[in-house]
Amino acid sequence: MTYPYDQIRVLGKANGQLITSLFQSAREAVEEHARIGAKAFEVVLNPLGDGKPGSVPAFDSGRLAALFGEVKGSREASVARVRSAVEEWQTCCKDVLAQVTESQQAFGESMLAWFQPLTEMSTDPSRKTATVEQAAPDQGARAKSPTAS
DSSP states (O other), X not given: OOOOHHHHHHHHHHHHHHHHHHHHHHHHHHHHHHHHXXXXXXXXXXXXXXXXXXXXXXXXXXXXXXXXXXXXXXXXXXXXXHHHHHHHHHHHHHHHHHTOOGGGHHHHHHHHHHTSOGGGSOOOHHHHXXXXXXXXXXXXXXXXXXXXX
């Protein structure tokens, strides 16, 4: 039997690239939030400093709306970067595991199940119930068996 050194090496490299992409995305998000925070400081605290005690500050609603729009855009960009990194990782993993030889087919099939996108998973409640019911009798049989201790 051959050992899947090449597949393990490529999977390790894909994992490293995923981690690097996620850290890069996090760094960019922090920088963007710091920039937006500086704007928020200007938009919210400048009117407070100009006010007199007992008066209500006049906030610029257009600037506040633009600020919230930037926060939303930043969040969506971060989610898109993370989604792209995960999809690239899944594609790499699927490509590697698709090249598994016949002697490693069982290993490949079990690993492919781990790397399938969550969107492809079944949401059929009857299927989940059937899986739970199939597992339960096996556990009950082991618990009642005299050899299980």
